Amino acid sequence: MDLTRDFIEKIEEMAAPETIHVGDLEYSHQHLYPVMPPRPEPLQTKSLSSIVDYLKGNIDQCDPEEILIHVVDEETVTVSSRLFYDLRTREVYMTADAPLPQLRLNDFIPRENFNIMLQSCFTEKGDRDSVLRVIGNISQQQSGGVEVSDDGVTQNVEAKAGTVLKTKATIPNPVNLAPFRTFTEIDQPLSPFVLRINEDMCVALFTADGGAWKQEAMKNIQTYLREALSDEAGNCPYTIIA
Template identity: 25%
Template sequence: MLKELAEKIEELVNGQVEPELETIRGVDYIKTAKGYDRLRKPKADNINVNSLSGLTEMVKVVIENEVLGIPTLVVNVDVNDIIVSTSHNIAGEIDQIIRAYPLIPDLGFGRRQSVEELIIKLSTAFTETENTTKFINSISSLRIVEDVEFNDDGIGQTITAKKGAQLNQKYTIQPIVKLKPIRSYAEIEQVESKFLFRVDRSGDVILYEADGGQWKYEVQKRIVKYLNGSLKELINDGKVKIIG
């Protein structure tokens, strides 16, 4: 920025034109030998946050302290990715000032893993529900098997499992289960959706998302509802606009 300003001043001197700044509807221009050029101001780095409460507090600080001297902040919600920016000026510029994204655990969807690994994930990275508890109980017995044979009809799986010389034991695996993984901000209720559970011949398991991505739509709705409530006064005053 300083280099650009120095070059402009040098150009003014060489062109024998008196330095002159003019502001038109919030945009600064500097007079040169060739006319007026828009003067670009240095931009601050984005402020990054990982919670909705942190985001709303930062928005309030910016507005209440008139940090940027702008009439409206735009909050753009794209599922979990939230960007707060200034409104357009006459030059069509938008400055991104705050970005929020939640801290999400590794859920391992679509990846082969042991039953033990899946149970750990279900216990630590999913919201505890009645369905989660039942699912953990239903697959816990698969941890002790050494050999697996199964009948897969494309809908469900019947597992015949054996440990050492013990008698074979059959397990019927329900293919679809409803779970609440942690996929968004802690301030909103996590979305429950359908998952496809499969067991391969080695005894490893795979959990697939099976709702066609509909959970993203619901997450976005819940985030927008939270922001509308937390920033209600600023929205009513026309100082904040939520898009999502």
């Protein structure tokens, strides 16, 4: 009797998965993983128009009625297959991630940096130009400072010695601005911000809508894709969720 072989076979027998039936369900005391057929990696893109081009070109010969377009959030959209019921999985064909500029919100930054950010990372909608004028009216020399007073809603900035105040600056709040925070193909959502200036001449924008702009951006993405993928009669064969 080969004790070594018998011992190994006993271990293999004990290691084999066991299943238990409870009602109509079957359970296993081990995790079992299906052996999946080889699948290509999802295409990685940076725009919504690339999704439209891919689906209209239909190079992979997919049935539009079996395609799911998922607006995951304001920055990400995926194109995937229907659910494979036997494996309970989907195949992801494409992922689009919006290339976004770096925004410094909810933090005080030097006035010059704030000015550059406002012109390069925000659209012209809303109060952008008004904020630029207010911030541009204040400058500071080496000595002195600014005196800031506010009632919790508006701020008044007055000059001390060494500070040049071209005009009296009253900072209203909130201000409505539209930074680039989603795909450039759609309108950037306009949302309220609290604008603050501290005694060191640093400026900050604090978000003030509880993230409601994200839902608006997702709906705008959904609308863009539905319109771009619809036929002349206005019918879209794809399922788009947001």
